[in-house]
Amino acid sequence: MDETLLRSLTPSVLGILVRRGADFAAAEDAVQDALVEAVRVWPADPPRDPKGWLVTAAWRKFLDATRADSARRRREERMDEEPAPGPAPDADDTLQLYFLCAHPSLTPSSAVALTLRAVGGLTTRQIARAYLVPEATMAQRISRAKRTVSGVRFDRPGDVATVLRVLYLVFNEGYSGDVDLAAEAIRLTRQLAAAIDHPEVAGLLALMLLHHARRAARTGPDGGLVPLAEQDRGRWDTASIAEGVGILQAALARDRLGEFQAQAAIAALHADAPAAEETDWVQIVEWYDELVRLTDSPVVRLNRAVAVGEADGPRAGLAALASLDESLPRHAAVAAYLHERDGDLGTAARLYAEAARKAPNLAERGHLTRQAARLNARLNARR
Incomplete structure (x- = not known):
């Protein structure tokens, strides 16, 4: 059973059901039921058209649930008959699902959970384990999120910045339970980059790859944290670094700078240094200046103080730190x-x-x- 294939097909199948008129919450439940059925059936009888099989199975699950609910009988009568099995439509609603799951009416935690469930194809149990909360708690969170977005139409433009913030939240959770959320965030951001040509999407993907490349060196044999300056750079993933730098250079060439591109540029300068003492701190300060201009974030100013301390000496860094709130x-x-x-x-x-x-x-x-x-x-x- 190719679990990666199933998860990659989830958003497009869900999008097809919603476009056919299914309520988002009911459609998402039907898709999850179809995925369970696929896990049971496919090993013995793999379909020639996996996406078409999932669309047909999910639509049947949706109609069965609708027929069983007398309160929805009137809506059922207005629906078209079940489409004949065949190739699934080529339209890909993945991008709209990203926007829907990052709807501004959702809290960040709900948006992350719904994105992992509806776009990522993870089960409620997997998401709950990743966030170290009871499965019932996560189920309630996802249910509330689905109800919130159920009335949102697919024809409204989405906010790319909100989607990227949600994906970055997922990435920063790292690894816990049986789901590697950093790897999952990279997979979803790759998917988003394939669906939308946007330099900040590319910037976020580059940033994730550059940070993830250092993962193996971040902890010692005892599990203790290893600071960047002390990491064994021979353990960094050079292929991920090269890919991240290539993606970043292409994004920067478009001259539409955003905060994720600037963060990725800083990460690239760290990755480019053969040793900590060879880091180009002067250029890193310049990129932090760009980040301050773009975001005016106190956290960015805090990180800039460290860079100033490395570039111009610790007293200059302390002077930059002096203007910041000590509760940060x-x-x-x-x-x-x-x-x-x-x-x-x-x-x-x-x-x-x-x-x-x-x-x-x-x-x-x-x-x-x-x-x-x-x-x-x-x-x-x-x-």
């Missing part, structure tokens, strides 16, 4: 790093310990705790 995530960690580089080990140790207490996950907490302990040990040795 990772502010204490950045301040600790810059104070350490400036030779103020006592302040750095205190800030590393503070950052560890605020860390969002165990891996980061452990890394920051070790940094504080390392500096305290040096201070004690001096005394």
Whole structure:
């Protein structure tokens, strides 16, 4: 059974049902039922036209459910008869489904869950395991999201920026449970890039590939976090880096710069450096300046302070940091790093310990705790 094929066909099959007049929520349920049927039947009797088979099976499931619901009998009478089995239509509604699942009326968590279910073809159980929540909780979240978008028409233009933010949220979840969400986000973004010619879609795909290329080097044998400067660059995936850089260069050549292209350019400069000390920090600062212009994000300004500290010295970095709110995530960690580089080990140790207490996950907490302990040990040795 080719599970990847099934998942790749899910959005186009769902789109066909919706275009035929099916309510989104009912259509999505019917497609999931058809996928279950395919898993049962295909190993012994594989179809010649998998997409056509799924469309026919899903439409039958939808009609069966509609007939069983007396409250929908009037709508059933207005529907056309079941289409004869045959090749599925060539129209691909994948792009519209991306827009629908990233509808502005949905919360970010609901948009992510619905995208993974309707476009990604993942089961509710898989999504729940990936987000470490009970399956019933995720089922309720998806059901509410489906009800929210059920009345949205397919003929309205979608917001590409919203879709990209949802996909980036998926990517940043990384890996947990039995679903690799980073790999899934890359697959979905590739699919989106094939459906729409947009430089920011290409920029996001390039950014994902460049970040994902460093994945194997991000943790040590003990599972501890390895900072970028200390990573074994021989473990980076050079094929993914080359692909990401190629996609980014083509996007930048179109002269329609967006935030994901700028982020990808920064990631490409890190990937291009043979060693940490050879990183082109001056150019990275210039790209952060572009990002600030595009987003004016406090998080971008925080990361820019690190780059300024590397390019112009730690005191310049601390000066850039001074204007930022100390409650920002990772502010204490950045301040600790810059104070350490400036030779103020006592302040750095205190800030590393503070950052560890605020860390969002165990891996980061452990890394920051070790940094504080390392500096305290040096201070004690001096005394």
